[in-house]
Amino acid sequence: MTLSAESTDETLMLLYRDGDAGAFDALYARHKGGLYRYLLRQCRNAAAAEELFQDVWMNLIRARAGYSVQAKFTTYLYRLAHNRLIDHYRKNSHVAMVSFEAEDCEAIAELPDERERPQDETLDAKRQAGRLMELIAGLPEAQREAFLLQQEGSMSVEEIAQATGVTRETAKSRLRYAMVKLRQGMLGWR
């Protein structure tokens, strides 16, 4: 087991567990961006996101000795992040956690019907992306988390379910509603 560019995340983590600091560097380089964006877009506060980000990686570093491959590394990493995020929500009780407890699937009715926007309105990609980010921020936390895990962690429904500790059906439902809302919100933005 040696360090190479083709090494899987799991191999890198095993190497790091066994004392190869270079493996951690490679692992960190692969996942720092996705994890940071996941946290940033979930808590919508750069300072809090940085603190959470550091905590997650420190937890990973501390847990290295007991690491064994039981799931994809991304699932393991984002599971740590999810748990840290839940702690953050609990400590900051002013942060709404409603959507983690109630699925909030009816909220889609409140979205403005973007199809009413003129179809000939052409917007550049930057503005479309901005619109998408607004829509993502407006999603309930659980649905937003499912979407972000799919995008940033390249995770399947099953992996999202594992990382967030819910059933596959729940994860699939959250992701589906998130996609519906985002598609609906972007209908006139093309």
Add this chain to the structure above:
Amino acid sequence: MALNERNAGNTSGDAERDPRLDRLYRGAGRDTPPARLDAAILAAAHREVGARPRSLTSTLRRWHVPVSIAAVVIVSVSLVILLREEGGEQIVPAPVPAVAPPAEQPAAPGRQPALAEAARETTQPQAAAPAPPRRGSRDDAKAPAVLGKRADSAQPEPGPPSMSGAGIVATPESAAKPLPQPFLATPRVAEERAAPSPGDAVTAGKMAGALSVPSEPLVARSAAEAPQAKSMARAVQMKPPEQDRLPVWYGFEKEPPQKWLVRIEELKRQGRAVEAEEMLAEFKRRFPEHPLPPGSK
């Protein structure tokens, strides 16, 4: 629920990914953590690896198989050595017939080394066995292989003239005779035999005398009989010390007090006062209520 049918239809199947949303999301912004955060985390990761030795579990996991193999090899080798050492006492090689007829030997004086070599070969399995020197039988184990040498080495040692080089051949009968007390393998004697001492030299001389051969015709006979003598001598040596020091009242444990008193009187009559006292003491211990004869109080 305001979810219209068209949207529901789009999301019911393979709707977990949307290429357009994926593309838009990719272009939405690639925020990354600040460099100072990267540096802090990487430093912590390197510190963790450098500061702490590998955990015991990971070390064990890595060395699990080699350590297991090494342990098995060590245990196996130890067992083989132990069994060879212990089993060697029981597997006495069958006595081989004399290498050469006695009549031919005087005619060929130059064959003496060859005969000695032959005798050595007959006992080679034991001589070649890598058994470590054992305290009680160190000299005995070498006896068959170094018969000739033993006779030589025994000569300068201070021993009784009748025993040293006197031509005493170790026969089963002679080996079965009661040996002098120091020869018996009590722990103290075993210790003395392990460490070379003048007493040890005397004992070795006696052994050498018992196993040595004064003249050439007896070499072959000795070679043939040496294993028997060796095993018998070892049997004598391996007697438990308790049997060598039987109490004087041995055999009287289940006898009535009267028989004890009769025996004590006998011992006294025979002038064995110490033994009589010993037996009387044991009698008192066993039968404290029994009246003692007038002379014994």
